[in-house]
Amino acid sequence: MNSSNLQRLHFGFFFACTIFLLGAVESVAQPVLNLQARFNHARDLYERGAYKAARAEFSNTLEDPYLAESNYFMASCAIRAEQTDGEQLMTQFVDAYPYHVYAQSAYLDMADFYFGKGRYKEALDNYNKSDGYLSPAIIFNKGYCQFHLDQNEKALETFKKLDGSFSPYQNDAAYFRGYIYHSREDFETSYTYLKEAFESERYRKPAMELFVSTLYQNGEYQEVINLVETELTPVDNGVVLNFLADSQYALEKYRSAASSYKDLFKSYGKHRNERNYFRAGYSSFKIENKDDAIEYLKRSAVADDSVGAYASYYLGVIYTEHKNWPFAITSFENTAKYPTVIREDALYHQARSQMEVPNYQRSIEILNEYMTSYKAGRFYTEVKEMLGAAYAQTNNYDLAIRHIEELDRLTPQLKETYQRVSFLKGVALFNDKKFNLASEVFQKSLIHDVDAGITQQTYYWVGEAKSLLDQHDEALFYYKSVNRVPSIEVYLKAIYGKAYAQYNLKDYVNAAQSFKQFESQYSSDLNKKYLADALLRMGDCQFALKEYQKGIDYYAKAEKAGNKNKDHIYFQIGLLNRYLDKDAMAKQYFNRLIKELPESQKADHAYFQIAQIDFEEGKSKQSMEAYRMFIIKYPSSSFIPFALLNQAVAFDNEGQSESSISNYKEILDRFPRHQTANSALLGLQDKNANGQFDEFDEYLRKYKQANPNSEALENIEFESARANYYSQKYELAIRALEDFVLSYPKSSLIQESQYLIADAYFRQGHLDKSLQYFRKVENDQDFSKYSKVLYRLADIESMEGNLEKSNAYYYQLAQVSRSSRNVINVHTGLMENYFKDAQYDSAIHHGNALLDNPRTGVLASAQANLIIGKSLYENDKLESALQNLLPLVSNSPDERGAEAYYYISKIYYDQAKYDRALESLFVLTNNFQNYDLWLNQAYLLMADIYIETNELFQAKATLNSLIDNSSLDEVVAVAKMKLKQIEETVDSNE
Structure with a gap:
């Protein structure tokens, strides 16, 4: 290995x-x-x-x-x-x-x-x-627990253990020790610990607040000021700054207080409340800083308590100094709502401000309230004098008259007041066409002859009222009572009225003399239309006196003077020339009338006269053609029966028997009760005798049926029923006429009976039944009152809201009648219908037609101006609308004037010209207090203006007044809605 x-x-x-x-x-x-x-x-x-x-x-x-x-x-x-x-x-x-x-x-x-x-x-x-x-923190926490468990004595023992600890908790504990002693009202001991707590980071603020509030509650105001100035400057605590300002206020150091409140409001929003605003406002008021005073007091015045009452009072004082009377009134009125010691002063100053506006009626109400509430008041003597002055100027004539009549003794001043207010009440009734009542009230004015000028005017207006009541004899007495002094204008009008009364009495000799007197004394200070009309009536007088050439001369002078009744002038000159056997000249004027004024109510008569001249001159063929054209051109003319009769004679003259017979039959078929019917019957009788007509018995029977003996039962029953109608006993008339229709179903009087029944129902306000009967005669164009039937049908359909049907009837009326009255009725009806239907251009067209018509009266002209102005407003043509509305405010002391002022105010409001809008509304609310609708609408618009200009106190006061006093539920609902919106706005801004 x-x-x-x-x-x-x-x-x-x-x-x-x-x-x-x-x-x-x-x-x-x-x-x-x-x-x-x-x-x-x-x-x-x-x-x-x-x-x-x-x-x-x-x-x-x-x-x-x-x-x-x-x-x-x-x-x-x-x-x-x-x-x-x-x-x-x-x-x-x-x-x-x-x-x-x-x-x-x-x-x-x-x-x-x-x-x-x-x-x-x-x-x-x-x-x-x-x-x-136990550390200082734990000791503090233990004491804190005991404090919160209301074991204050143990807490004091625990907190005491922190003494000498030199920890932050020692200062924290000092606050609670001070608080406990404060709750026991041991303020001296409390002050010691609270001052120590000023060194606490956590409890410095509540310690300062508790310390200062204690001083303030004990009335130690100077100590509060000294403490803040020596130890707490600069003030970084809203509560402390509030107490500082309150202390300065309590010691009447208003300049310092005003400055402190201003700093408070600038830095600490939660202190912006009504109480502080009042004190800031009052402080500014005392140092003559009126701008700040108004700003703060307005914010305080919205409070619904005594604070609001006092703020309102001082606002009123400032507004009085500035002569801003409407704002002063609202302010004092708000104060007077609350049971404070200054309520008496508020009522007195409110009444004085109302006198300055002037709103005498409201002033009287306030003064009476003062006298009821403060029978031994400080201002009692001044109030009595002011009340007399208010009655002397009031436009609530009934209230003034009743008050004076209840007095035991009248001073010369009160007699003059009674004379004047009675006269003005009479004029108001006259303008409302209540002539009987006006005459009665004018008599009251004549009881005390203090002011000669008023006396003379009263005589004149009584004469006018009597004339319109057809009491011309009585009218003459009053016209003759007017003297030349003090007013030449009234005197000349009285001569003019006297002449008319004599004219209406057919006393043409004296009427001519009076018109002549007026002509000779006429002054250019008087409207020239009076002279032009007097010359026209002079012509009429000469006509009646058969001074034909003088009549022609005066008619010519009337035309030259600018009289716009040219159709009457041309026709009368033509007629007078006929009487002077100047038929060529007569024809010239008749043709002039037809050519220049084809819509004239006299055009048909002029055409008839031309045919008549040819007929009378034996020009049968020429007259036959003239009558034929007349009948075609004017099918509804009242001269149709005469034209048919004369044409029949002309036919006979030319050997046209069949045409002649046809005319006679037409007369008897269409106009069986007309005065020409007898001549037509005789014509047929002649044809029957000659063997040219074999229906004579039938037409004789028709004629007899249509023209019964005046003593016959049928005629008596009809006349009796008709008498009830003309006596304004409409219920009796309806019952009798309906019985008549049932009893005599084939009577020639059926149409007129049905017309009278329809009109009686109309006058009772039973529109459905009225409409039912009017429709029974609406298709009979030969009925003598056919144009009145159409007018009533148009009127009823309009009232029922059926504007298209109403317009159709008006247009039909325009075709069948050209009388000046019906022309005016047609344009007026169409104007009002088109306005209701928001067809403003059409409404303006018919309104202008009325204004261009010389026969349009004052009231119809005023209505036309109003509708045109409102229509232009709806079309956003504001300046043009003003041109039509402004003339009304000086010439219409009735509801039209009130409505005109309202629309003028709306125009200024839409143009953001709020001052001018308010001026117009103040006039409306002061001078037209009898017209609740426009009065209430005016106050709503006034509130809108105050809202737009941020005058929320004024807006709230105005709306609250409406809610408390208005009788119109829809207005109260709108006022409540606007008030709620204001309050929501105020709350969101706080």
Whole structure:
């Protein structure tokens, strides 16, 4: 065996021995290594907070050298996992291993764990079980547990152990010692410890707050200021800064207080509350910083308590100084809602502000409330004087009249007030077309002749009311009572009215003299339309007096003066020329009327006169053609029966008997009760006698049926029923007319009976029944009241919301009647229907047609301007809308004026011209208080403006007033919604 083989053998043996020995060692060390690994793994789980898993793993290491430690950690895991056997296991560990290093800190460990969990009773129990060294931290924790368990005396003893420890816990404990003494109202001792706690990092802030609040609550305001200035500057605590500001406020150091509150609001948002805002606002108010005062007081005034009441009051004072009366009113009104000592002052200043606006009616209400609430008030004398002044200016005429009539004695001032408000009430009634009531109230104004100007105006307006009631004799008395002084304008109008009254009484001689007097005394100060109309009526008077040439001259003067009734002028001149046997000139004027004014209600009459001239001149063929064209062109004219009759005569003259007979028959078929019917019957009788007509008996029977003897029962019953209708006894009229229709179903009066029944139902507001009867006569175009039927049908369909049907009737009415009244009715109805249907361009078209019509009256013109303005507004043509709406506000003291002001305000609002919008709304709310809808809408819009301008206090006050006082449920609902939105906005900004 060589050396190399021997070496390989030795190496193999050595390797085998080594493997054997290593295997033997491993078999001994393997259990020890596994136990250590599991113990370390259990510790790792423990450190990571997996206590249940750690306990389970420690249960596998209960062997030496880890037996004691594993028992400790199993107990600790059970405690931290809040298992029920945790404390039992820990006690067993301490008992089993009393000298183990973990046994010395086991209870402290348990105590710290419970302390961290806020379980102070368990923590304290374990602190008490530990008899080893207690560090300052543990002493503090033990005292803290006692404090939280209301063991204050023990806590004081424990915290005292920290004295001289010079640890941070000594200062921390000082806070709780100070707190305990504070709760016992031992403030001197409390102050000592709280000052010591100022050095605590953890409790410096609550210590300062408690210290300062104690000083403040004890009224030691200067001490608060001194403390902050000497020890706490700069202030980095919102509570302390709040108490500093409050202390400065309490000592009336308003400049310092205002500065402190400003710093407070800037840095500490949670202190922005109504109480602080009030004190900041009042402080700013006292140092004449009105801008800041307004800003803070507005934020405070939203409070629904006495703080809000006081804030509102001082806001009102500032607004009064600035002459911002509307805002002042809202502020004082809010104050007056609360039972505070300043309520009396608020009512007084609220009334004064209302007088300045002026809103006299509201001022009267407030003053009466003051007199009821404060019968011996400080302002009682001033209030009585102010109340008299308010009544002197009020536009609540009923309230003023009733108040004055209830007084035992009237001063000269009150007599003048009574005279004036009675006059104004009469004018308001007159404008509402309540002429009887207006006349009665005007009589009250004449009781006290204090103001000569009012007396003269009253005489004039009584005359106007009597004239419109057709009481022309009485009207004359009042017109004649008007003197030349003090107002020449009223005097001239009275002459004009007197002339008209005489004219309506057919006293043409005196009427002509009065119109002449008006012409001679006319002044350019008066609208020239009066002169133009007077000249026209002079022409009418001369016509009636058969002074035909003078009549022509005056009509010519009227045209030259700008009278727009050209159709009347042309027709009358044509007619007068006929009377003067100037037929060529007459034809010239009739043709002029037809050519220039084809839509005139007199156009048909003019055409008829032209045919009549040809007929009277014996031009049978020419007249026959003229009548034919007339009948075709004006099928609904009231002159159709005359045209048919004269044409029949012309036919006879030309030997056209069949055509003549046809005309006579048409008259009797279509117009059996017309005055021409008798002549037509005679014509047929003549044809019958000549053997040219053999149906005479049938037409005679028709004629007799249509024209019964006036003493016949049928006629008597009809006239009796109709009398009830004209006496406005509609229920009786309906009953009688319906009985008449049943009794005489073939009467020629059936159509008129059905018309009267329909109209009576309409006037009672029974639209369905009215519509039913009107439809029974809507197809009879020969009915004398056919145009009225169409107008009523159009009106009812519109009221029922059937706008297309209504429009169809209006267009039909326009075709059958060209009278000026119906032309105006058609355009008015279409204008209003198209506006309701949001067809604004069409509404504007018909509105302009009304404004261009010289016969359109004042009220219809006002309505046209309103609808045009509203339509332009809806089309976003705001400036154009203003042009139509602005004239209404000075000329319409009725609901149209109120609505116009509202839309004007909306336009300014849409243009963001909020000041102008508010001005317009203030006028509306002050001058149109009888129109609830627009008054309420105005206040809603006012609130919107306040919201847009961030005047949230004003907005809330306005909306609350609406909620409390409005009688319109839908308005209250909107106001509540807006108020909720404001409150949500305020809350989100705090």
